[in-house]
Amino acid sequence: MAEVKLSAETRSEFGKGAARRLRRAHKVPAVLYGHGADPVHVTLPGHETMLALKHTNTLLALDIEGTSQLALPKDVQRNPTKGFIEHVDLLIVRRGERVTVDIPVHVTGSPVSGTIVNTDYTTLSVEVEATAIPQQLVVDIDGAADGTHITAGEVTLPAGATLVTDPEALVVTISTPAAADLGEAEAAEPEAAEPAADTAVEGSSAEG
Secondary structure, eight states, rough: OOOEEEEEEEOOOOOOOHHHHHHHHEEEEEEEEETEEEEEEEEEEEHHHHHHTTTOOOEEEEETTTTEEEEEEEEEHHHHHHHHEEEEEEEEEEOOOEEEEEEEEEESSSSSTTTTTEEEESSEEEEEEETTOSSEEEEEOTTTTTEEEEGGGGOOOOTTTTEEETSEEEEEEEHHHHHHHHOOOHHOOOOOOOOOOHHHHHHHHHOO
16 A cells, blocks of 8 residues: 655644644644654644545655654544544554554455355454555455355465464355245245135125
């Protein structure tokens, strides 16, 4: 994934009031930490940060008032109702450094007709160079038959990456719905109502 360049400014005001003022100015409060350094409190441009963080594990190339720093987002706090970014925790990284990150699993293709796909892991933990983090790990199930099991160890990783998740963990399974499940679905269908004509005939006979 390419680096995303963002300009950052150091900040000295903290608290809810200061954070609200920053957000009104279309900026995002953030803190930068790691490698034993003291935390650095910064502000990021709101719109550019929102676009950058649409993808997980985006490598940020920060220009902090003339000083360059690479960082990875570790915690992104969003407003639960409006969705805007309220705060970001950033982890300092260096070129050539290996980091452990969770990579989304993307399933492609269609299994044989009549089967269903069960995805047990939506992400896998992988150790990879900070400057070579993939956006996703692709699992191709095109034409997969009933009973197919794909484990974490069978997922193709980019060159140089190391799997951290248990390699025996089931990521995707292909199965056929049980006949009993189909029977239950049919049994749940409502029965047809008795014809109205029969009720009328019975009523006429009673009157006679």
